[in-house]
Amino acid sequence: MTFSGRAVALIAPVGPSSGAINVCVDPSPATDAGCAIVSLHAATAKERDIVYVKGAPAAGTHTLQVSDSTGSIALDAIAVLG
Numbered sequence: 001m002t003f004s005g006r007a008v009a010l011i012a013p014v015g016p017s018s019g020a021i022n023v024c025v026d027p028s029p030a031t032d033a034g035c036a037i038v039s040l041h042a043a044t045a046k047e048r049d050i051v052y053v054k055g056a057p058a059a060g061t062h063t064l065q066v067s068d069s070t071g072s073i074a075l076d077a078i079a080v081l082g
Contacts, residue, residue: 001064006082007055008064010038012075015045019071025054026062037069048076 008025018040027034038052056062059082066075 001078002061003064003078003080004059004061005056005080006059007053007080008062009050009054009079009081010052010066010075011048011077011079012040012051012073013045013047014040014042014049014051016041016043017072018042019073020069021051021073021075022065022067022069023052023054024063024065026056027065035065040071040073 010023020037020039020041022035023038024035036052040051064078
């Protein structure tokens with residue numbers, strides 16, 4: 001998806017049976033630059049946790065890619081800032 005702004009945040013439930021997600025903001029096709037694996041695993045279950053925040057040097061149009069990496073995942077929201 002594309003978004004216009006200065007930063008993006010992912011809000012998701014975390015817990016003992018949660019997996020991990022792959023997140024890329026403005027990914028480079030040749031490398032994994034701009035990508036991260038985000039674990040949603042936690043000892044205690046919690047709803048609507050901010051699990052990832054990525055800022056950009058300038059506001060503008062950016063690309064966000066989110067996919068499952070391992071295990072069970074869910075997203076509550078994607079917040080675009082500025």
